[in-house]
Amino acid sequence: xxxxxxxxxxxxxxxxxxxxxxxxxxxxxxxxxxxxxxxxxxxxxxxxxxxxxxxxxxxxxxxxxxxxxxxxxxxxxxxxxxxxxxxxxxxxxxxxxxxxxxxxxxxxxxxxxxxxxxxxxxxxxxxxxxxxxxxxxxxxxxxxxxxxxxxxxxxxxxxxxxxxxxxxxxxxxxxxxxxxxxxxxxxxxxxxxxxxxxxxxxxxxxxxxxxxxxxxxxxxxx
Amino acid sequence: xxxxxxxxxxxxxxxxxxxxxxxxxxxxxxxxxxxxxxxxxxxxxxxxxxxxxxxxxxxxxxxxxxxxxxxxxxxxxxxxxxxxxxxxxxxxxxxxxxxxxxxxxxxxxxxxxxxxxxxxxxxxxxxxxxxxxxxxxxxxxxxxxxxxxxxxxxxxxxxxxxxxxxxxxxxxxxxxxxxxxxxxxxxxxxxxxxxxxxxxxxxxxxxxxxxxxxxxxxxxxxxx
Amino acid sequence: xxxxxxxxxxxxxxxxxxxxxxxxxxxxxxxxxxxxxxxxxxxxxxxxxxxxxxxxxxxxxxxxxxxxxxxxxxxxxxxxxxxxxxxxxxxxxxxxxxxxxxxxxxxxxxxxxxxxxxxxxxxxxxxxxxxxxxxxxxxxxxxxxxxxxxxxxxxxxxxxxxxxxxxxxxxxxxxxxxxxxxxxxxxxxxxxxxxxxxxxxxxxxxxxxxxxxxxxxxxxxxxxxxxxxxxxxxxxx
Numbered sequence: 001x002x003x004x005x006x007x008x009x010x011x012x013x014x015x016x017x018x019x020x021x022x023x024x025x026x027x028x029x030x031x032x033x034x035x036x037x038x039x040x041x042x043x044x045x046x047x048x049x050x051x052x053x054x055x056x057x058x059x060x061x062x063x064x065x066x067x068x069x070x071x072x073x074x075x076x077x078x079x080x081x082x083x084x085x086x087x088x089x090x091x092x093x094x095x096x097x098x099x100x101x102x103x104x105x106x107x108x109x110x111x112x113x114x115x116x117x118x119x120x121x122x123x124x125x126x127x128x129x130x131x132x133x134x135x136x137x138x139x140x141x142x143x144x145x146x147x148x149x150x151x152x153x154x155x156x157x158x159x160x161x162x163x164x165x166x167x168x169x170x171x172x173x174x175x176x177x178x179x180x181x182x183x184x185x186x187x188x189x190x191x192x193x194x195x196x197x198x199x200x201x202x203x204x205x206x207x208x209x210x211x212x213x214x215x216x217x218x219x220x221x222x
Numbered sequence: 223x224x225x226x227x228x229x230x231x232x233x234x235x236x237x238x239x240x241x242x243x244x245x246x247x248x249x250x251x252x253x254x255x256x257x258x259x260x261x262x263x264x265x266x267x268x269x270x271x272x273x274x275x276x277x278x279x280x281x282x283x284x285x286x287x288x289x290x291x292x293x294x295x296x297x298x299x300x301x302x303x304x305x306x307x308x309x310x311x312x313x314x315x316x317x318x319x320x321x322x323x324x325x326x327x328x329x330x331x332x333x334x335x336x337x338x339x340x341x342x343x344x345x346x347x348x349x350x351x352x353x354x355x356x357x358x359x360x361x362x363x364x365x366x367x368x369x370x371x372x373x374x375x376x377x378x379x380x381x382x383x384x385x386x387x388x389x390x391x392x393x394x395x396x397x398x399x400x401x402x403x404x405x406x407x408x409x410x411x412x413x414x415x416x417x418x419x420x421x422x423x424x425x426x427x428x429x430x431x432x433x434x435x436x437x438x439x440x441x442x443x444x445x446x
Numbered sequence: 447x448x449x450x451x452x453x454x455x456x457x458x459x460x461x462x463x464x465x466x467x468x469x470x471x472x473x474x475x476x477x478x479x480x481x482x483x484x485x486x487x488x489x490x491x492x493x494x495x496x497x498x499x500x501x502x503x504x505x506x507x508x509x510x511x512x513x514x515x516x517x518x519x520x521x522x523x524x525x526x527x528x529x530x531x532x533x534x535x536x537x538x539x540x541x542x543x544x545x546x547x548x549x550x551x552x553x554x555x556x557x558x559x560x561x562x563x564x565x566x567x568x569x570x571x572x573x574x575x576x577x578x579x580x581x582x583x584x585x586x587x588x589x590x591x592x593x594x595x596x597x598x599x600x601x602x603x604x605x606x607x608x609x610x611x612x613x614x615x616x617x618x619x620x621x622x623x624x625x626x627x628x629x630x631x632x633x634x635x636x637x638x639x640x641x642x643x644x645x646x647x648x649x650x651x652x653x654x655x656x657x658x659x660x661x662x663x664x665x666x667x668x669x670x671x672x673x674x675x676x677x678x679x680x681x682x683x
Contacts, residue, residue, distance in 0.1 A: 218598060
């Protein structure tokens with residue numbers, strides 16, 4: 001097993017052992033989805049109409065919950081220095097952490113989404129589109145989020161500032177993700193929106209390790 | 223095989239404050255250097271600079287091996303075994319898992335490190351290659367074999383320090399940077415680390431340690 | 447580049463900017479007076495009526511909001527790549543100005559929207575993009591303020607500014623895409639009648655000079671503040 005896989009497995013193990021890992025994000029996701037009908041009423045037509053947007057926003061917020069600890073734990077206990085001196089480049093370290101975060105939050109959220117789509121009276125086609133859009137788009141949430149996490153890793157209250165700097169940058173993900181669902185609901189083709197989402201996601205996963213690594217480097221210099 | 227580390231007129235500024243300036247020294251294979259000085263004199267900063275975390279305000283560091291000269295900080299980092307203020311341990315992992323992680327992380331089969339630690343024969347340094355049994359033998363050497371399956375959260379400060387030392391042993395790095403290596407260790411622990419340091423130097427390694435206590439290695443010392 | 451570095455030194459900057467500042471400030475005041483005179487003297491639009499006059503305040507503000515962000519991005523690049531000493535201070539000083547222009551653009555846009563669309567906010571594509579831009583400004587300033595170590599704060603803010611610079615065109619594109627998807631409104635002025643051109647150009651010049659003057663004042667204030675802090679530190683040691 002190489003260093004990358006070693007770090008990935010260790011982060012997944014840590015996520016599983018600290019407070020149930022995905023369970024927390026999943027519960028939050030389901031809870032938000034439950035509160036929305038309580039707020040807007042039980043009109044099934046309306047719920048189906050807003051499902052794509054609501055579930056996408058809820059998924060992004062759920063993924064944000066665990067993001068602030070992405071680098072912070074390792075920074076505080078000195079592991080980050082040890083990891084930085086390993087044969088692994090910091091860019092690869094960032095990518096491993098993005099992947100670990102996605103596997104422990106983004107992917108479980110995606111897998112849960114068809115169930116929540118049922119609560120929102122979504123048909124099979126839009127529900128499948130939502131599933132696909134989450135599958136394609138949540139890696140971008142982890143990737144862009146990793147930039148924010150690395151920028152705020154030395155802050156005691158970084159969890160408050162992280163959403164402020166990350167959420168505006170994630171607007172395209174929500175727009176294309178929920179847009180694909182809306183298009184399918186209107187009987188149109190969601191492929192174009194999913195393609196745009198995939199392009200954003202690909203770019204984010206490709207580029208954000210560099211920004212995150214630069215930011216980790218600057219924080220180690222303190 | 224690393225031959226020497228040379229610092230040429232290093233300067234370090236933190237904010238608007240100058241910590242040191244024009245600092246030059248040279249440590250050769252088999253030698254130890256104790257960095258001494260009052261609190262805030264820049265001992266930790268110097269170690270962080272050698273590790274490549276801090277960029278020198280002036281001057282440069284050269285790591286000489288038999289084949290080449292390394293001046294790039296990132297490249298230099300691949301020769302360094304680091305023991306910092308914090309032990310770098312996760313409370314959720316067991317002692318064995320933690321050590322296994324370090325061993326595997328530092329020994330990437332795809333990227334053999336340029337500067338291997340001095341050959342140490344049957345020493346624990348070969349532990350990471352095989353894993354399992356050898357990890358236990360390293361833990362035995364630092365006196366943690368009985369705690370192997372214990373989560374790190376239950377370790378005392380001294381035991382945590384011992385596990386961090388075990389990390390140095392499995393990392394197979396020739397240049398050890400130790401920040402207050404004796405901190406939190408009892409008498410037996412201090413004797414243990416002294417013995418490990420003697421052995422490391424004996425095998426051609428280099429040690430640079432920030433410390434208030436004498437290293438007891440017949441080493442040079444650097445006052446900041 | 448060489449030229450830039452010569453004036454990057456705070457001492458030189460203070461001298462040069464001190465000499466230039468009165469001209470840009472007076473220029474801004476004159477251009478603003480002339481611009482407002484034009485704005486009040488042009489005839490109302492045949493479709494929009496007097497509401498058209500809001501655009502002379504709105505359009506330059508929106509443009510300056512982008513100019514300010516571009517300035518931050520350029521300064522951040524100078525800071526990260528060339529370790530250009532003054533650019534962090536410059537980037538930080540431009541942020542509140544950019545946020546202010548963005549807020550002005552949003553408010554005037556909403557005021558324009560009420561008579562035109564019957565509502566202050568109809569999720570028009572451009573205004574929505576600017577709302578997101580305002581949040582980006584707020585996040586950028588919050589990050590600056592949150593990190594205590596000034597050097598670290600500067601680097602972190604610079605990285606964020608560059609990430610934002612890459613992302614803003616994408617956000618703009620995605621919001622426009624979203625707007626066509628949901629058939630929202632768009633501020634359309636059509637082709638601007640020739641009578642309005644001098645007024646708009648003068649107002650743009652005024653805004654630009656105003657931005658330059660306020661930015662210079664902001665940078666100078668930061669330099670003086672740092673000197674005062676260093677003096678106090680020196681006295682206490």
